[in-house]
Amino acid sequence: MRMTVPVLMAGLVACATGSVDDPVDSDTDTLHVRFAFPIDAPELINGVMGVDHDALEGEGLIGRMACTNYDGRGFPACYDGHDGSDFLLDGGFDTMDAGSPTVLAAAAGVVITAHDGEYDRCHATLSGEIDCNGGPIRANYVEIAHEGGAVTRYLHLMKDSVAVQEGQTVAQGTPLGRIGSSGNSSVPHLHFELQVGEGVVVDPYAGPYSQPESWWCDQGAPHELPGPCP
Numbered sequence: 001m002r003m004t005v006p007v008l009m010a011g012l013v014a015c016a017t018g019s020v021d022d023p024v025d026s027d028t029d030t031l032h033v034r035f036a037f038p039i040d041a042p043e044l045i046n047g048v049m050g051v052d053h054d055a056l057e058g059e060g061l062i063g064r065m066a067c068t069n070y071d072g073r074g075f076p077a078c079y080d081g082h083d084g085s086d087f088l089l090d091g092g093f094d095t096m097d098a099g100s101p102t103v104l105a106a107a108a109g110v111v112i113t114a115h116d117g118e119y120d121r122c123h124a125t126l127s128g129e130i131d132c133n134g135g136p137i138r139a140n141y142v143e144i145a146h147e148g149g150a151v152t153r154y155l156h157l158m159k160d161s162v163a164v165q166e167g168q169t170v171a172q173g174t175p176l177g178r179i180g181s182s183g184n185s186s187v188p189h190l191h192f193e194l195q196v197g198e199g200v201v202v203d204p205y206a207g208p209y210s211q212p213e214s215w216w217c218d219q220g221a222p223h224e225l226p227g228p229c230p
């Protein structure tokens, strides 16, 4: 996977949902559904920045790099306090404009939130702040409740791309929207997040710093993307 310097720097402020600050290594009783990779064009994804498993809270740009991902790697495999997995779009806004990849439901479930209409070209300023062209920092996003209580969240979608409605039943692979840069996002990417129970964030990746059983059907090797389900 190629990682360009601008993408790495942009990744320092890639996104945060603000709903949960401290991901936990959970092995709750939530039914373990299995996820397919939630993007239809994995060849256009050139980096993954995952959930942070250390409890350290960094300060400033350098502090944002202090993190530990599921298999013990630091930045840029994660960043401080991150509560999801960011799948970065190769080519950024140019690729988004040329026809952004479609975000897919990782598993079957029911749509509990489908929000659209927000500006989708948010980016980082030189000082590292998110700028949505002066407008509000609000993401287009979808949330899906799965059997057993797990919830998956798909953030930063393109404006007017959300393709599902609240209450709709979706299958694994149902199109949800397209990768964009709405909300607290510095570059076009998908923030994919798993919650169980009362908003507790879980890393879908298994590993020595995460939980022992992957939520992916095919997690892939550490530098590969997850695969489809059988």
Ligand SMILES: [Zn+2]
Residues within 6 Å of the ligand: 014, 015, 016, 082, 083, 084, 085, 086, 190, 191, 192
């Ligand atoms: Zn993120």
